[in-house]
Amino acid sequence: MKLRKNLSRMIAGAAVAMLAAFGTVGAANAHDYLTGSSPENGASVKSSPKDITMTFSAELQQLSGTDSTVVALSQAGKKIPTTASTKGTTVTVVPDAELASGEYTLAVRVISSDGHPVEDSISFPVDVPASAAASAPVSQTAAASPSADEPTVQPVQPVQDLGAGMNPVVWIIAGVVVLGGVIAVLVKFMRNTK
Numbered sequence: 571m572k573l574r575k576n577l578s579r580m581i582a583g584a585a586v587a588m589l590a591a592f593g594t595v596g597a598a599n600a601h602d603y604l605t606g607s608s609p610e611n612g613a614s615v616k617s618s619p620k621d622i623t624m625t626f627s628a629e630l631q632q633l634s635g636t637d638s639t640v641v642a643l644s645q646a647g648k649k650i651p652t653t654a655s656t657k658g659t660t661v662t663v664v665p666d667a668e669l670a671s672g673e674y675t676l677a678v679r680v681i682s683s684d685g686h687p688v689e690d691s692i693s694f695p696v697d698v699p700a701s702a703a704a705s706a707p708v709s710q711t712a713a714a715s716p717s718a719d720e721p722t723v724q725p726v727q728p729v730q731d732l733g734a735g736m737n738p739v740v741w742i743i744a745g746v747v748v749l750g751g752v753i754a755v756l757v758k759f760m761r762n763t764k
C-alpha cells in the first residue's frame with residue numbers, strides 16, 4: 571500500500587520534471603518565425619508583384635549547398651510556377667509569369683537557424699485595375715471561374731499539413747496526453763496487482 575503510494579508520487583514527479591524540461595528546451599531552441607513580408611499578409615496589391623519576400627527572425631539554413639526552402643505559390647488552388655531563393659533571413663519568390671487578379675497564398679517551409687523546419691504562409695489579393703486587365707485575357711478567365719478550379723486545391727495541401735504537424739505546441743500537447751495515458755495505465759496496473 572505504502573509502496574504503491576510512493577510509486578505514484580515518483581511517477582507524478584517524473585511527469586512534472588519532463589514537462590519542465592520540455593518547456594526549457596522549447597524556450598532555448600525557439601524556431602525562427604516570420605517577421606514580415608512583401609506584400610504584407612492580407613494587403614492587396616494593384617499590380618503583379620515582381621517578387622514576393624518573406625523575412626524570418628534569424629538567418630535561415632541551407633542544407634548541403636542546395637536551396638532547402640520549399641515554396642508553394644497558389645491561386646484558387648492552382649499552383650503558380652515560381653523561382654525561389656533564400657538569402658540570410660529572407661526568402662524571395664519570383665513568379666515565372668505576371669500574376670492575374672485573384673487571391674494568392676504563398677506557403678514556405680524553411681530550415682530555421684536551429685536546424686528545424688518551420689512553415690508559414692501569407693495571403694494577398696492581386697487586384698489589377700480593369701483597364702490593365704483588359705490586355706491580359708488570362709486573368710479574366712481565372713477570375714470568372716474560381717469554382718471550376720476547386721478540385722485542384724489538393725496539390726497545395728501537403729505543405730499545409732506539414733505545418734500543422736510540426737507545430738511544437740502540438741507535440742507538447744501530444745506528449746502530455748501520452749504521458750497522462752501512461753500514468754493512468756500504470757496506476758491502474760498497480761491497483762490490480764496489489
Ligand SMILES: [Cu+2]
Nearest residue numbers: 599601684686
Ligand atoms: Cu527548433
